[in-house]
Amino acid sequence: MPEIKYANPETVEEACSLLHEHKEDAAILSGGQSLLPMLRQRVGSYDKVIDINDLPDQDYIDVTDGEVRIGCLSRHRDVATAEAVERHCPVLAEVAAQIGDVQVRNRGTFCGAVAHADPSGDPPVIATLLDATIVARSADDTRTLSGDSFFHDFYETALSKDELVTEVRFPALSANEGAGYEKYEPTEGAYPVATVGAYLSLSDDGQITEARLATGALEAGPTPMEDAASLLEDRQPTDEALTEAAERLGDDTMPVDDFEGSAEFKTAISKKLAKDALKTARDRAQH
Ligand SMILES: Cc1cc2nc3c(=O)[nH]c(=O)nc-3n(C[C@H](O)[C@H](O)[C@H](O)COP(=O)(O)OP(=O)(O)OC[C@H]3O[C@@H](n4cnc5c(N)ncnc54)[C@H](O)[C@@H]3O)c2cc1C
Known part of the structure; x- marks a missing residue:
């Protein structure tokens, strides 16, 4: 195995300076739940691993200016159990609670999963659906990136x-907003084969003022399903309306046949997931 040098910076500035020096030859080690298997399988070649686990003050989840803010050393388990997440963006807690198994959730970081952009990953889908804000630091700049245009292709992002x-920042949802998330995984703890997230905002008279849908695992990355969502706008969230949008979402997906199932199966399952996610979003927005 080629030699890989290890660094464990003690400040964000030092980590960014190392990244600036080594660029694509460096990999960040946060939870290691994706990087370590990749290194073992010799996927990618890196000269330097930059372990960020000693960075101070990065393990936090708080609510500031109407946003749930997740620091880069918060683990999936932290997101799944944080009271602030449960209260202000419950769908996020559900997403994190369903990632992998206990070990993966104890070590894997939410920000790492967003940065890694696995096409079957759950955090990218919810970041797309809720248009999260991704805060990116480099040696000489800090910029914010929009979740709905952050993911470009298999493991490719705007970073x-x-x-x-x-x-990563998520909007704190108000009483007339609701979101749901459903996934199909062949066995517990495995990566999902299909995921769907749904978001609805209702007016005082219960009409849908904004609808968003996104899929994951079916294509090269999280995919906003705008045409299906547009079928819901300015309508009452009846079962009939939700079913119509869910059917359209399935018809608009472009999955491929593979060892996990035929394209036909994945289309059918995505319709069912969309119906369930939309119903959860509606129920939450109505309470
Ligand atoms: C058995 C198993 C099952 C899993 N099941 C699921 C699942 O169901 N759903 C799901 O979503 N995920 C799943 N995962 C992946 C898991 O969520 C990982 O935690 C996640 O993909 C990466 O987070 P990490 O902190 O472990 O990153 P690492 O493995 O440390 O890093 C992964 C990559 O992201 C980059 N990176 C990490 N952190 C940052 C950062 N802060 N800034 C910039 N780049 C960064 C690294 O350079 C590296 O290339 C599973 C993993 C395993 C091993």
């Missing part, structure tokens, strides 16, 4: 090679 994701 530059010298940027560290330091925080």
